[in-house]
Amino acid sequence: MKKGLLLVVSGPAGSGKSTVDSLLCAGGDFERSVSYTTRLPRAGEVNGRDYNFVSEAEFDKLEKEGALFESNCFCGYHYGSPRRRAEEVLASGRNFIMEIDVHGAMNMKKIYPEALLIMLLPPSYSEQEKRLRGRGTEPEEKILARLEQTKRELEFLPQYDYIVYNADGKIEAAAEEIRSIVRAEKQSVRRNPEAKDTYLAN
Amino acid sequence: MKKGLLLVVSGPAGSGKSTVDSLLCAGGDFERSVSYTTRLPRAGEVNGRDYNFVSEAEFDKLEKEGALFESNCFCGYHYGSPRRRAEEVLASGRNFIMEIDVHGAMNMKKIYPEALLIMLLPPSYSEQEKRLRGRGTEPEEKILARLEQTKRELEFLPQYDYIVYNADGKIEAAAEEIRSIVRAEKQSVRRNPEAKDTYLAN
Numbered sequence: 001m002k003k004g005l006l007l008v009v010s011g012p013a014g015s016g017k018s019t020v021d022s023l024l025c026a027g028g029d030f031e032r033s034v035s036y037t038t039r040l041p042r043a044g045e046v047n048g049r050d051y052n053f054v055s056e057a058e059f060d061k062l063e064k065e066g067a068l069f070e071s072n073c074f075c076g077y078h079y080g081s082p083r084r085r086a087e088e089v090l091a092s093g094r095n096f097i098m099e100i101d102v103h104g105a106m107n108m109k110k111i112y113p114e115a116l117l118i119m120l121l122p123p124s125y126s127e128q129e130k131r132l133r134g135r136g137t138e139p140e141e142k143i144l145a146r147l148e149q150t151k152r153e154l155e156f157l158p159q160y161d162y163i164v165y166n167a168d169g170k171i172e173a174a175a176e177e178i179r180s181i182v183r184a185e186k187q188s189v190r191r192n193p194e195a196k197d198t199y200l201a202n
Numbered sequence: 203m204k205k206g207l208l209l210v211v212s213g214p215a216g217s218g219k220s221t222v223d224s225l226l227c228a229g230g231d232f233e234r235s236v237s238y239t240t241r242l243p244r245a246g247e248v249n250g251r252d253y254n255f256v257s258e259a260e261f262d263k264l265e266k267e268g269a270l271f272e273s274n275c276f277c278g279y280h281y282g283s284p285r286r287r288a289e290e291v292l293a294s295g296r297n298f299i300m301e302i303d304v305h306g307a308m309n310m311k312k313i314y315p316e317a318l319l320i321m322l323l324p325p326s327y328s329e330q331e332k333r334l335r336g337r338g339t340e341p342e343e344k345i346l347a348r349l350e351q352t353k354r355e356l357e358f359l360p361q362y363d364y365i366v367y368n369a370d371g372k373i374e375a376a377a378e379e380i381r382s383i384v385r386a387e388k389q390s391v392r393r394n395p396e397a398k399d400t401y402l403a404n
């Protein structure tokens with residue numbers, strides 16, 4: 001059984017990353033990371049889907065056991081990403097998706113250098129702008145702030161491994177591109193340092 | 203139109219690389235490199251398929267025009283690999299396949315660093331041995347020499363980008379893996395240094 005890959009997927013507002021990730025997870029070969037938090041669930045949030053809601057004591061225990069990749073504190077609440085679950089999923093041959101922003105992605109690259117970093121983008125900046133305005137739910141200044149943020153996020157693009165464009169109505173194509181990337185990466189020489197010895201021994 | 207990729211495909215005797223490459227070329231997205239030579243065609247060889255057979259004067263002209271990646275002399279005849287044709291094919295968005303041995307591959311990596319190096323292998327060494335014996339056309343010492351050569355060739359595996367296994371009766375799967383690798387590579391950040399600027403400008 002070949003080990004799965006840990007995918008870090010980032011994408012600006014309007015990139016559709018949660019929809020693409022859901023499509024990947026629906027296929028069964030991918031599982032999405034669910035973070036731990038000590039804060040209380042908000043209306044509509046589901047335990048185990050949006051977050052794993054835990055007590056302070058449980059969080060401490062997870063941290064001490066090494067069950068988290070990293071943890072941080074925000075507004076007095078703890079948040080942590082699930083290393084133990086990631087390792088279980090990867091060992092089973094399935095892939096693990098972490099949907100995180102560029103700063104989190106840079107951090108994961110340090111903590112877990114085998115992580116594969118994918119940037120999901122709308123087809124273009126003007127298309128992204130159209131999508132954000134099309135939502136009709138956000139005030140103009142928030143839309144402009146998100147667009148400005150995208151420019152800052154794109155400065156990190158050279159640290160990513162792959163770019164996938166998510167065109168309108170082609171969300172399945174974007175998911176299929178990610179599947180192709182994962183298939184290809186699993187055949188890469190650098191991810192198979194034992195290939196020569198295995199070949200000769202069999 | 204996105205530029206095509208130059209694939210260097212190597213594989214030991216019994217890997218089935220010419221069959222896999224033919225399958226890729228049949229799809230139209232790939233074209234196989236045909237070398238130039240000043241030697242005369244042997245029985246059964248077809249001009250433009252096995253080699254481009256040219257005169258000494260034509261060969262000199264190709265070399266002076268920069269139409270060749272490299273050239274060498276063997277038994278008094280010249281051989282050269284087609285750079286100009288490669289560039290035409292890549293510019294059209296199609297991919298160019300060069301079927302060459304590990305030494306030629308190392309050389310291409312220096313001459314054309316964007317080349318993507320793929321090692322095609324039978325599923326295992328014992329399977330390779332079975333295939334070579336199964337041909338029933340070669341004396342035992344030749345089979346053993348080929349197997350020994352494979353061990354030396356595999357020393358170069360760390361310089362390759364991808365490994366593709368060609369299992370019995372699954373030649374289409376091997377070709378599809380190569381197509382996946384090419385699709386993925388075209389989305390890689392290092393092959394798209396202009397991605398950020400293009401995104402923001404559109």
